[in-house]
Amino acid sequence: MSASFWCQVLHVKCFTKPMLLSSVFDVVCCSCHVNLKVLNFYLPFKVPQICIFILGGVMSEPKTPTPTPAGDTYKGWVFKWTNYIKGYQRRWFVLSNGLLSYYRTQAEMGHTCRGTINLATATITVDDACNFVISNGGAQTYHLKASCEVERQRWITALELAKAKAACMQAESDDSGDDFSPSSPPAAPGQGGGSQNSEVQSALRTLGSKVEDLSTCNDLISKHGSALQRSLSELDSLRLTGEAGDKIRQVTERATLFRITSNAMINACRDFLALAQAHSKRWQKALQAEREQRVRLEETLEQLAKQHNHLERAFRGAAQVNASKNVINCFSSDEDDDNEFFDAMEEAPEFITVPADPQFHKSVSCLLSHANDFGSCTIYKRRTRIPDKPNYSLNLWSIMKNCIGKELSKIPMPVNFNEPISMLQRLSEDLEYHELLDKAAKCQSSLEQMCYVAAFSVSSYSTTVHRTGKPFNPLLGETYELDRQRESGYRSLCEQVSHHPPAAAHHAISDRGWTLRQEITVASKFRGKYLSIMPLGTIHASFEKSNNHYTWKKVTTTVHNIIVGKLWIDQSGEIDVVNHTTGDRCHLKFAPYSYFSRDIARKVTGVVMDKDGKAHYVLSGTWDEKMEFSRVMQSSRGGENGTEGKQKTVYQTLKARELWRRNPLPEGAETMYYFTALALTLNEPEEGVAPTDSRRRPDQRLMEDGRWDEANSEKQRLEEKQRSARREREREAASQRTSSQSEEAALHDNYQALWFDRCVDQITGEQVHIYKGGYWEEKECGSWEGCPDIF
Template sequence: RPLTLANVNGKVIVIFPVDQLIPLSLSLLPASVKTPTPTPAGDTYKGWVFKWTNYIKGYQRRWFVLSNGLLSYYRTQAEMGHTCRGTINLATATIAVDDACNFVISNGGAQTYHLKASCEVERQRWITALELAKAKAARMQAESDDSGDDFSPSSASVPPGQGGGTQNSEVQSTLRTLGSKVEDLSTCNDLISKHGSALQRSLSELDSLRLTGEAGDKIRQVTERATLFRITSNAMINACRDFLALAQAHSKRWQKALQAEREQRVRLEETLEQLAKQHNHLERAFRGAAQANTAADSKGKSLSKGEASDEDDDNEFFDAMEEAPEFITVPSYVPCYKPNYSLNLWSIMKNCIGKELSKIPMPVNFNEPISMLQRLSEDLEYHELLDKAAKCQNSLEQLCYVAAFSVSSYSTTVHRTGKPFNPLLGETYELDRRRESGYRSLCEQVSHHPPAAAHHVISDRGWTLRQEITVASKFRGKYLSIMPLGTIHAIFEKGNNHYTWKKVTTTVHNIIVGKLWIDQSGEIDVVNHTTGDRCHLKFVPYSYFSRDVARKVTGVVMDKDGKAHYVLSGTWDEKMEFSRVMQSSRGGENGTEGKQKTVYQTLKAREVWRRNPLPEGAETIYFFTDLALTLNEPEEGVAPTDSRRRPDQRLMEDGRWDEANVEKQRLEEKQRSVRREREREAASQRTSSQSEEGAPHDNYKALWFERCEDRITGEQVHIYKGGYWEAKERGSWEACPDIF
């Protein structure tokens, strides 16, 4: 509906409002801009063809796919979704016929396929399809060379399985969208220029009429505004033209770079998988040789720890079970038996190489039915070591017990290849063992990125334990590294001794092939900040070529002057002993890295810690200890944010894995939605004077812990501010967020 319709000197003047001109202009867009042209079905050709492999195997049957000018092959049809064995771009390839059934495709470089069809008719079908695809690919490449625009869907396509499934489809979808938007921008650019010129001509004609009075003033006012608008529009049009020229000039280069990255990634994945298999075979061969040598050297003796028989590969790297004690207490509540649920770990992990795993959503199939907060609470498995340390009169002997406690927390991990659930922000876990063991423990997830959990334990037997742990994890191809960051504090009332230490790196081996196994490695210092005493502990990484016992841990307790008083030795999965040093001297032989060895003369060793035996049938219940079996048992009166109330974790424990996965996705999306809302509120409230470097992205504050600077380490940490146990006694949980 026109805004104005007038007849001036025989000319009809029609003025439309802007909101009607825009849809009118868009209605003139060509159909190719509105709706991208789909790829014709005839451009894809698939079938079985025999491919020459080598002189030993000769021709082997392979599944070939011709699509969008690319010829790719796979060993089977099932491989199309994940593993492409090779690809040739037909745009630059030559196609030659050998005889009735044979033909050769080569790109002039290292890629040459010698192929054989099942019959002459089938060969001719392939030749026809290949020639048509080659002609189309060459034509598109020529057009791309002329225009520089390589954003079309066909030129961006790659064969199935080359580039990583969902990630590849997302890239292709993005490229198609960008291509469509660039075309829309080009069309709108032309329309703005065309309509702007027409509008200016019409206004100039109006101005030439030399109307007087109010109409003339209005026309002059409109003309002035139109002139200003045209100046601004011309600037935008010029910027759009420059953008289009730049995008068109560089798009082809970007496409080629992206294609090269995809191809290199596929080659690296295949090489990595092959190397892992070869490594696994070498490991088995070496263990077999080591076993034979051991049997020959010490006939009738059992295998040393860490060695394994080739006939029973399931037992590699693990110790035999200790003999069960006379009485074993098994809790009445145990989790659901772990189902034999097959899952291709490599199919998921291959896309995570070098990435931070905490940001990658994982199905519950990799989990065990407890959260990271509950796993952190398992550090208290051997709390009696701290009870004994609290009774010590000598701070150096007390340090031995604290060091043994720092080692004991790893004993529960030896078989635990399952991943604990990542806690939701604000999730808590309480472990009240005051009546039985004299302590109360509280954990809270205080940060999501990076994920961090704060832990506080208070004991009636004279000690306090606190820590804030952030876990960084990286997948390195054959193994997974888990690096806990943060400091652990143990404070004793007697003597006011304050100890700190950090955790070592956990490595999960055989991610691709073989049996998963866990190792702990690194060095830590347990420091008494009150006296200056310290214990240097070394977790020796496992090596097939070492004669040392597997999972070995050694340590030396020294006073503030560096004099050694105790030597610790043992393994992180079985036991630790300590011996009093009577005399020390420098050895004549050089140790590792050219350092002299120190020889300690000690008294007879005393056992300070020994691992508790696992419950019967532990392999069917995630290798949980007696304590771990009770961690998820429902309890009355806990906070609504407690891990025991987490629905996806409970569903998994009940064996309903599919429902657990759905529930896990719901909880994660709910958490993301709440975080986005919190960030919006923080952005609206934050001013330049309030912003600080390193400040959190949102205004989230933990409920039971307060962020402050640690007076011992100087780190920014969360320390328990109190109130949880009082709230539990009152049954008052109004301050708890709704996270489940």
């Protein structure tokens, strides 16, 4: 029986020593439990531990699960060294976007990560055939063991490729200059070309990624080819005779030819890479110039289309005015019989001058100028990227251990825990899905309108699913405006109206028929393992056409794994959306996450009822993805529910329809604090905003630019300036104290908001701040004399 009888060996990890077998018996592999039938045969080599043998026509194959690749993600079971008591433990590893994370089970992937290593700065070493080590500068080291060598080699290859990609991306982000910016603004809405531009950018990124893969594969081929040649040289030095020696020499010759061919391919690929890298920036510059020229042409065409449309409307309006002789004053000029001029009606929004004769080429230039005054508008191009979040290390426990049980707003926190927007800007993010209010304003039925309002109340939480950073606490008197009247028809203003307790007033109005206002006070407690954030205050939405007025409150937000593990956010509680005009009501329930629950995570359910308690719609979905509504045809009481003996209500509904779906995150959001497309524009500098606007806050701007040390120093300066201003107000109040006033009342902070008046809400009876007007008029005039100096 010759060695060629063992026809296929996939792995090379072996028993510790050769074995002399003199009879027929079964050898069970100690790792994969494969039965190896052995005849009288002396094995001069080590028996493979994991293998596939074909012996006597019978094939035994190991049932070892292998990792599952999916695009850039690689997943699978790997044994991880834990300690000397438990040894190696089976863990589920996920390789994605240059990060290697592990979990105890696959079910934990959605909520609890046990650890993560960034491969961009990690080293990967192989201990033996199945063991390998991943280390990140000593701070994190994973001792891992695959079930076989092939599986280990698959992981090593995937890790090497991921490491090369991560290092390349990090280098690109560090070296990105003025040659080419992927954050170039997209085409404005309505111009088209945005999707084509994104496709071109995506193609460029894919080609770049494939080129980097090719470079990495070249290195791996060269490395493994050299190792193969050395191994074959060592076999050749054994000086085996007979059939085995001939086979080894034959394999050596073929390996030599393979290496020659591989070297030729490597040299060709190296030349290709050099050319690609040399011409890449020039191609990108040319593409950027072409794209900008196309955008300019599209803008010109849009302006011409708007002018043409305005001319048509003006001409039709003039014809209608001419037909209504009883309300039109007509006069003609004796000097020019070709033109007639008409005064518009008193109710008309603008004065229109048009010729009566269709042949009006003499006045085309005047009309074009007039149309340009009314029909054109400035199109703003918002930014689509911010600087990537730096990787600053911080000892979290050293800061948080003394904060247990304290109010979060009273804890001096470094900017390392923040995201580069303020709480006022975060509050303005509630308008991310303002289209729901636009649709609600068009509804004829108040019950259907309630469905859209309820979906809007849920949609505001979708922006928080990955947002574990804390927004900046606004300074007293700080404001933030969000003017999207040209693009989306609404304008929003926020002001910090109180510091202790911190309270922000918000007012938004849309020319599409709705108004939104709220005053939110955030109470928060750090509980050691998690952080609870309880927003206090009522949100009001009113609609001009139907005169319906809705109110609701926010639910509790919980940030888990504050000290150990990966941070994750959950929303829990109940919301009652009430229509105070008709008495309709929608009861929404946010189910808290439970490891033992069979329901989907982040589930939200609700029922829309009229004033008599009759159900008309059922709402269902998740607060991070989508909401649907179904019309109720019939309802009935079902069986008992749980131990309390309550009966479930069974609703017979029509097919569900989608109310709302979350917009996808921008590409690269994981390096930009998981901001949405709207959030990326919130802190973008704008001309003409108030001196107290959050965009002008220096510590927040420094943090966004990645200068965190300077941001921390600036943050301390601003907080001390705010404390000094508060002490000054208290001294003035004390000096004006009369004999009838108590000392406590005199020392009370007498701060008054600039744009909001404090009064009693007529709907809820709460003490609230309501917008008193004047901000947008002051902005138009460019006069900000009344604004305090807070920065």
